[in-house]
Amino acid sequence: MRSLIHSTLLSILACGFALPQSGDKGAGDRTPQIQPSDGSLFGRLFSPYRAPEVSRVNMQNSQRIFDLMRAGQLYLSLDDAIALALENNLDIELERFLPKISDTDLLRAHGGGLLRGLSLLVNEPPPGIGGPNGPLLTNLTAGSTPSPLVNTNFSDIALISQQQNNLSVTGAIPMSNGPAIPQYDPIISGLVNGQHLTTPEDSTILTGSNWLAQNVVDANAGMNVGLSPGTQLSVNFNNSRYSTNATRYTYNPFVNSSIGFTITQPLLQGFGASLNKRYIRIARNSQKVADLVFRQQVIDTVSGVARLYTDLVSLIEDVKVKQEALRLAQRLYEDNRNMVDQGTQAPIEVTRANAAVAASRQALITAEGLVRQQELIVKTAITRGGLENSQLLAAHIIPTDTLAVPDQEAVQPLADLVGEAIRNRPDLAGAGLQVENSEISLKGSLNALKPQLNLVGTALNSGMAGDLNPLAGTPTGSLNPGGYGTALDQLFRRDFPSYGVGLQLTLPLRNRVAQADAVRDELQVRQAQVRRQQLQDQVRLEVADAEESLRQARAAYEAAVEARRLQEQSVNVELQTFAVGLSTNLTVIQYQNYLAQARSTEAASKGAYIKAKLALQRATGTTLDQHHVAIDEAYRGQVKRPPSALPGAAR
Secondary structure, eight states: OHHHHHHHHHHHHHHHHHSOOOOOOOTTOOOOOOSOOOSSHHHHHHGGGSOOOOOOOOOSOOTHHHHTEETTEEEEOHHHHHHHHHHHOHHHHHHHHHHHHHHHHHHHHHHTOOOOOOOOEEEEOOOOTTSTTSOOOOOBOSSSSOOBOOOOOTTOHHHHSOEEEEOOSSOSSOOOOOSOOOOOSOEEEEEEEEEEEEEEOSOSTTTSSSEEEEEEEEEEEEEEEEOTTSOEEEEEEEEEEEEESOSSOSEEEEEEEEEEEEEEEESSTTOOHHHHTHHHHHHHHHHHHHHHHHHHHHHHHHHHHHHHHHHHHHHHHHHHHHHHHHHHHHHHHHHHHHHHHHTSSOHHHHHHHHHHHHHHHHHHHHHHHHHHHHHHHHHHHHOSSTTOSHHHHHOEEEEOOOOOOOSSOOOOOHHHHHHHHHHHOHHHHHHHHHHHHHHHHHHHHHHTTSOEEEEEEEEEEEEEEEEEOGGGOOOOSOOOBOOHHHHHHHHHHTSEEEEEEEEEEEOOSSOHHHHHHHHHHHHHHHHHHHHHHHHHHHHHHHHHHHHHHHHHHHHHHHHHHHHHHHHHHHHHHHHHHHHTTSSOHHHHHHHHHHHHHHHHHHHHHHHHHHHHHHHHHHHHTOHHHHTTOOHHHHHHTOOOSOOOOOTTOOO
């Protein structure tokens, strides 16, 4: 009996390991090896039942950020800010899982499973203080009375919240599954069962007594596997040993063995390797989509960090402007006080000058607060633990890069910029792959309209042997005395073959479900095509808008520089006329306010130009090239270039 069980299991296992796989893996597959095996028989046998180990997320900041700190200050260049974002930013870390998740979908498809899909959401860093609604400037009114505008946006969630974009063009409603996919992974089943049965008998002819005793041991095994043309192969190897107290059996005990093959081949619905590999093709495309989504996430993060860094530099320049305005107001106050002491000015002029000092001080306090708030946003974007680390929380950021506007602007035709965007934009390439996936899925929906017509073939070989029963008398005809080996000999010599072939038809008379699915899926494909065209139009609009914004930003900066220069001249003239008594204190204060505003506007205009350039780079998909970002470094979260040298440090 033990040999019977062993031979049954080993025969089926050998067939399972010898079967070819689905044959659908291409050279470009990035299928994860989540079934490790040491190469031994037991390693191959048990590897499918081991859960693969998924590494834990590292929530520690990279060493780079600590290398850039000195005396509680974080000295940060734009390149270092981008490198820190690539190493620590959690939006990028979140998207690093997406390509790995897409690998598991491809693995499911190779096994014959349905796809679980991907999330195509990407996050952008928050707008920050320099965003569209951010108080980048602290305005001083042009009226006769100084009136600082106090910032009220410190708790504005819109300035510190991430922006989320959905790159899906196929919508949230999935397509129908279509015809069932063959189960490519072989399934082996086995049964070992022993029974003792005792039943009363109303006749003694069969048993020679009024009861029948039977001992039955079954050792059966089977295997099912699907092939890409839609073929389903079933193999069953059945064995039983039977003994009884009956006197009329020729053999007692005896063994029965049979091995049968059943092949089912769809001829209409579910037929064809191309149809049944559709999920594999979709999963391969989804791998590319996942890579493109990760690339888009890196682009958005790099562009966002560069924008936040630019605003931080602009805000710090604005603080310097407010400090200079305060210095001028204090000097005017001192001059007025001396004149009052000398009797050449009325005391009210000291009061007015002192009010201007208070207004300038309030403007400086507000500007410094905006810098601190922007620092918090930047540190959150370039660190892994946010503001959890007390050392990082207390550190002030010292930008080591300045904002510069080139003397000459490289002019590139709009058509060339649009063509560059069409070639480079990851979201547009991903949209094309999504539309292709929906078209592949539609072929399955259309195939489900066909009737089910299956060609079924069976082949069965049997064998039987046992001990001759002396109580049954002398049998006539051919005899097969022996044991399990004799039965197997009969089996593999095909002494008792059976065959069968037939057609099985399933014909729905209305077929409304399949019709509805097919029409709906085709409509969803058309929607996806429209959304892709919308995205392409949006890309063209973004490029044109960014190109025009860059032109306007440069013109605005040049105008701001000229306005600041003229205001400086106006203040100098007004101070000279005030010194000889031809101007009033109030007029001088107004002109000094105008100059402070002009300097702040210049700083903001310079930052607006840099951000317009960043927007054009993002619109054309050239952000990573412009900032020398390697996508493989972003995926690993390790940037090779060393941190920038700290001021006064030798490296």
